Amino acid sequence: MIAAAVMATAPSLTEVTVYNQGMGLVKETRVMKLGAGRQNVAVEDVAAMIDPSSVSVQSISSKGSFRVLEQNYQYDLISPMAILNKSVGQKVRFIRTIANQRDVLEGTLISAPTAVVGVPGGGNQQTYNGMVIRTDDGRIVLDPIGEIEVKSVPNGLISRPTLVWDLESAMAGENTVELSYITNGISWNSDYVLTLDGLGKAALQGWVTINNQCGATFENAKLKLLAGDVNRAPTAGPDVAMLKMAGPRGGGRDANFQEEGLFEYHLYTLQRPATVRNRETKQISLLESSNVTVQKRMIVDASMNFGRYYPGEGEIGTGDIKPQVRIEFENKKTNDLGIPLPRGRVRIYQRDQAGSVQLLGEDNIDHTPRDETVSLVVGRAFDVVASRKRTNFTRISDRAVQESFEIELRNRKETTETVEVIERHYGDWRVLAKNMDFAKASAEAMVFKVTLKPNEVRKVTYTVETKW
Incomplete structure (x- = not known):
């Protein structure tokens, strides 16, 4: 259970490398207060579109001091529909208004509005069943309209996506770790504006547009953008390639981004921290020149x-x-x-x-x-x-x-x-x-x-x- 797990702190340092292919490599520094021996550790605030198979964690304060035996990615998030789906067979209280009169029904939820069922040929689909309540006096109420109350949140539902590690630590105390993973749902592209003067000269301004739909906000992150055609191996499930990035080596001609060659690609590092919020489109100046001969x-x-x-x-x-x-x-x-x-x-x-x-x-x-x-x-x-x-x-x-x-x-x-x-x-x-x-x-x-x-x-x- 997550409630019984050690909670890792929020990241103190975050680095995000965004790729043209609609993915990002997230690297975070977090602190865990561990006990000696086997225990569970919960890491919240990871991206909702994380590829769990790409997760890498290692201690940077006490290398080799623990090992992860098992990892679970829990993403069954709390929502009215999720609560109802998991409350089938449980006691509920339904409140409705009929002709300005408040009517309270108490009984057992025997059908939630939606359900996920298997389909011929494999796979699943969500179907609409409608709500059905069996009242304590034996009546069957179909699709009532009103408010429904449950006694408690069903087990297994969480408020945010969470990684849970079953790990064994050789020592007790604070342990600073580096967590890295690949997430989908974040991308970037370039946009340029070329303004002609009509006399053979022009001004060129370049912008970077970052679109973050991965389900996580990255506060004051070190932001890097990789330009190039990175190959990703096709798989039946999530992509498992872990991409390791080098540190800055070169210079650039713009105060915002520093450019460097990396393998057969180019890496652009923003020279200041940036916050990239979930469900946000962010634009940052990439370059500017007012003396372009055209x-x-x-x-x-x-x-x-x-x-x-x-x-x-x-x-x-x-x-x-x-x-x-x-x-x-x-x-x-x-x-x-x-x-x-x-x-x-x-x-x-x-x-x-x-x-x-x-x-x-x-x-x-x-x-x-x-x-x-x-x-x-x-x-x-x-x-x-x-x-x-x-x-x-x-x-x-x-x-x-x-x-x-x-x-x-x-x-x-x-x-x-x-x-x-x-x-x-x-x-x-x-x-x-x-x-x-x-x-x-x-x-x-x-x-x-x-x-x-x-x-x-x-x-x-x-x-x-x-x-x-």
């Missing part, structure tokens, strides 16, 4: 979404096309960045002529190392348009064709714009004729860079021979 790209990629194909009589990627607009910047120290950027969503803004910030678009980034380029899809161009058509198709043989294409680009803006036209061909292909030079970006793609003056219309034309 580049805008307009891309016409007619075949991007068609995958690998070989030409035939049917046309692919022809018609009117809205160029894709991208904003790119380098994650380098020269941009006052140069730290690994965790996976997250980036919202792109720009101020209008009145000075108000307006949303231009949003995109997701993957985990991005330092010195890599961040490329964000903002949207589609409005005043720059393209039209693509196949002007000639000749079948040379069963496995060879010649095609001619024309891509017309029209700039309806009052500013000069550069458009990248990406053309994709597969198999053994070669360009027989073209009206401007291109760069071969890969074995399957060539890129024409076309600069359009205000209100200018230009065409890209070429003929290609493909064999397969």
Whole structure:
């Protein structure tokens, strides 16, 4: 019984490492007043979504002074429904009001409102039975409406999730222990705001959003966030992998978080204690830079979404096309960045002529190392348009064709714009004729860079021979 157990104190030190995969590693320092010999110890305030198989406990004041023989995780929490379910067959008192008259029934509860029953094929489900009371005078009362009283809380119900250890101690007195476990129900993600000035510069602000639904509050905890794709072994029951974290090693460029490499991941440690409450969404500043050099790209990629194909009589990627607009910047120290950027969503803004910030678009980034380029899809161009058509198709043989294409680009803006036209061909292909030079970006793609003056219309034309 928990009441007869030694109660461990509330944690004096707490460290929480939160993972992208929706789990957290909790490490706590607690004090237990133990007697010599075998005894029960109850540890309250653990996360309701704890993985009991991941629990690790060891003494840090007297190493090897005790051993845990058995562990029980008790989570049958007190609630009106739980009390009624466990009170079936017990005496109850029911109070109801009929026509402004108070009526008191005393009898035996023979059916609780809900019950958990087995179902064919395995598993359980909760069913609604309705309440049934057999009164002391022999009447059967079905689904009465009112208040019900029980004589006592049934055994086995507790007010909060509790770990109970059956342990054997070699010594009596206070023992400081380190408790660690994995819990589900806590996660984090990154959100970024990129504000353009319209002149090739931007300000980038990064936020960490922590969502805690694990059933526990962590007061003044040392908070760590691990960015990376951590593998978890699939199991029929709870995951049992225990993840050990290293201490801080490196520096960072932000006053809030210190970043370090850990194995093939990155760890961000908040440089101050934080309280993460249960059922709370918390946001903390991750980084901030006001000197980011950005580049805008307009891309016409007619075949991007068609995958690998070989030409035939049917046309692919022809018609009117809205160029894709991208904003790119380098994650380098020269941009006052140069730290690994965790996976997250980036919202792109720009101020209008009145000075108000307006949303231009949003995109997701993957985990991005330092010195890599961040490329964000903002949207589609409005005043720059393209039209693509196949002007000639000749079948040379069963496995060879010649095609001619024309891509017309029209700039309806009052500013000069550069458009990248990406053309994709597969198999053994070669360009027989073209009206401007291109760069071969890969074995399957060539890129024409076309600069359009205000209100200018230009065409890209070429003929290609493909064999397969």
